[in-house]
Amino acid sequence: MWFFYQTFVSRLLLALPPTWWVLGWQHRRIAAHANSPESRNDIPAFIKSYSVDVAAAEKPVEQYRSLQEFFARRLRPGLRPIYELGNDAIAVMPADSRCVVYGNVDAARRFWIKGRNFNVPALLGLAPSTRTPWDNCAIAINRLSPSDCHRLHASVSGRVVTTETHGHRFMGSEWAATHSGVNVMTQNERLVMEFESEEFGPVVQVMIGASEVGSVRPLVKPGQRVTKGDEVAVFTYGGSIMATLFVFGAIDFEADLCRHTSGGCETLVQYGSPLGRATGGWRRTLAPATSAE
Secondary structure, X not given: OHHHXXXXXXXXXXXXXXXXXXXXXXHHHHXXXXXXXXXXHHHHHHHHHHOOOHHHEOOOHHHOOOHHHHHOXXXXXXXXXXOOOOOOOEEEOOOOEEEEEEOOXXXXXXXXXXXXXXXXXHXXXXXXXXXXXXXXXXXXXXXXXXXXXXXXXXXXXXXXXXXXXXXXXXXXXXXXXXXXXXXXXXXXXXXXXXXXXXXXXXXXXEEEOOOOOOOXXXXXXOOXXXXXXXXXXXXXXXXXXXXXXXXXXXXXXXXXXXXXXXXXXXXEEOOOOEEEEEOOHHHHHHHHXXXXX
């Protein structure tokens, strides 16, 4: 993986159309197998390879009909209590994952997102010159491994505004890929879901597919109201990334997350645990644009 994403030879390979044809073919082949009944025979090896905690799964292993069904398993009810469920001023983790947080996009680009052409409009599938409320947004990045539960949850309570799919490639989501010069977060297939929250203002969650991952499937529709911790999407087979965007000044991330991130470390987290607290600052950030209108 390091060779493929971090060397001069890899940059040459990734510039060639045949490379993407091979990667696309491999992706489709693996995805088709993971959805087939025959793939259930691969589940024991998958569990062993990634040290999956099967006791946390909603059902016994033998009841899953395919590798994909096991991969997208739910966890046992009550296993992940949602932190202060009745308090919408606290955002929660959207998935079991490894998390880093940044108060603005410039910091994220310096320390985590290394893609040469990364910018927020590109992440959201917009033209580079598009004006958005996210120009200097705070961002939380959750990196899932194959052993994690791949059902994705709302970080905040509110109304679903839009769900859109962008991108067409499936590069890796491993550390070597995300910290290379390729644009994993802006080129891979991804689901962009925007929420309107009374406490946090507009919030966007971007669910990013990766190699050996099929489409990211939404489980909610525009106009639907959700409560933090509700399922909103599901990944198919593989590991991947989520990015949650908050308007600058809208959130104070948890102190331990900030401390670990500033030390160059990811934090192992569980969905439903606290991500940060609303500050109300998004109202000041968006006020000039509102006044201008």
